[in-house]
Amino acid sequence: xxxxxxxxxxxxxxxxxxxxxxxxxxxxxxxxxxxxxxxxxxxxxxxxxxxxxxxxxxxxxxxxxxxxxxxxxxxxxxxxxxxxxxxxxxxxxxxxxxxxxxxxxxxxxxxxxxxxxxxxxxxxxxxxxxxxxxxxxxxxxxxxxxxxxxxxxxxxxxxxxxxxxxx
Amino acid sequence: xxxxxxxxxxxxxxxxxxxxxxxxxxxxxxxxxxxxxxxxxxxxxxxxxxxxxxxxxxxxxxxxxxxxxxxxxxxxxxxxxxxxxxxxxxxxxxxxxxxxxxxxxxxxxxxxxxxxxxxxxxxxxxxxxxxxxxxxxxxxxxxxxxxxxxxxxxxxx
Numbered sequence: 001x002x003x004x005x006x007x008x009x010x011x012x013x014x015x016x017x018x019x020x021x022x023x024x025x026x027x028x029x030x031x032x033x034x035x036x037x038x039x040x041x042x043x044x045x046x047x048x049x050x051x052x053x054x055x056x057x058x059x060x061x062x063x064x065x066x067x068x069x070x071x072x073x074x075x076x077x078x079x080x081x082x083x084x085x086x087x088x089x090x091x092x093x094x095x096x097x098x099x100x101x102x103x104x105x106x107x108x109x110x111x112x113x114x115x116x117x118x119x120x121x122x123x124x125x126x127x128x129x130x131x132x133x134x135x136x137x138x139x140x141x142x143x144x145x146x147x148x149x150x151x152x153x154x155x156x157x158x159x160x161x162x163x164x165x166x167x
Numbered sequence: 168x169x170x171x172x173x174x175x176x177x178x179x180x181x182x183x184x185x186x187x188x189x190x191x192x193x194x195x196x197x198x199x200x201x202x203x204x205x206x207x208x209x210x211x212x213x214x215x216x217x218x219x220x221x222x223x224x225x226x227x228x229x230x231x232x233x234x235x236x237x238x239x240x241x242x243x244x245x246x247x248x249x250x251x252x253x254x255x256x257x258x259x260x261x262x263x264x265x266x267x268x269x270x271x272x273x274x275x276x277x278x279x280x281x282x283x284x285x286x287x288x289x290x291x292x293x294x295x296x297x298x299x300x301x302x303x304x305x306x307x308x309x310x311x312x313x314x315x316x317x318x319x320x321x322x323x324x
């Protein structure tokens with residue numbers, strides 16, 4: 001059992017590049033939310049990634065393998081870390097474009113397409129490998145659930161708190 | 168059977184969380200739920216799937232019971248515990264709250280073994296108790312960290 005990586009090749013390099021781009025973008029964007037809201041959104045994205053991957057991507061269901069193997073490796077953890085800034089970006093632009101009742105569905109669908117496209121790209125890069133009959137269209141259900149939940153959760157937080165930093 | 172038992176337990180703990188007076192803010196509660204979920208999921212994976220110290224059932228309905236325990240019951244119980252803990256005035260009461268919460272998790276773990284959801288290979292109930300106590304202290308630590316961070320921000324603004 002190797003906790004670092006099976007073989008250091010295309011998928012590990014892709015994850016490093018994706019992480020660098022995502023976190024660079026995170027730091028380049030002006031911080032608009034209060035610190036705890038930023039951390040909460042990052043933590044939410046990370047947890048959703050971990051939750052879905054360990055629930056449908058492992059154990060008895062086991063719909064996909066990550067990074068060449070079913071074992072837990074360092075780059076699996078790095079892969080989940082990519083979900084954190086994307087959850088933040090999702091809400092960042094949700095707030096920036098002032099998404100409301102009439103644009104909610106379109107915004108969610110747009111991000112679902114982004115999410116499914118990224119997952120398709122992950123399969124091409126060898127990061128994710130589907131098995132046990134899982135097909136990419138099934139990911140629409142996953143992303144529809146996660147993006148809708150994230151947006152509604154943000155609405156709940158926003159209704160109770162001042163989420164933006166004082167300008 | 169295990170599915171029904173753990174589903175009812177999950178429903179019960181979520182209901183208890185809904186009705187108790189909240190001493191923590193929704194942000195603090197969310198952080199506790201998310202952090203303890205991540206730890207619980209990673210811990211069970213490493214112990215069960217990587218190190219193979221515990222074998223989890225291959226029966227689909229009982230496995231669903233295990234998922235409820237891991238991903239719903241444990242994090243929600245920790246939120247409930249922390250809301251009651253923060254309302255307790257004395258150290259004695261705080262200790263009792265932690266002890267009662269650990270005991271609940273211990274009983275559910277025993278139930279999980281009785282219902283054959285989990286089978287110990289190279290593991291002991293004592294290790295689970297140590298893990299649950301550790302998880303409680305982590306949740307308290309996370310809560311204090313978030314509260315301190317939020318208060319600092321208020322002071323500075």
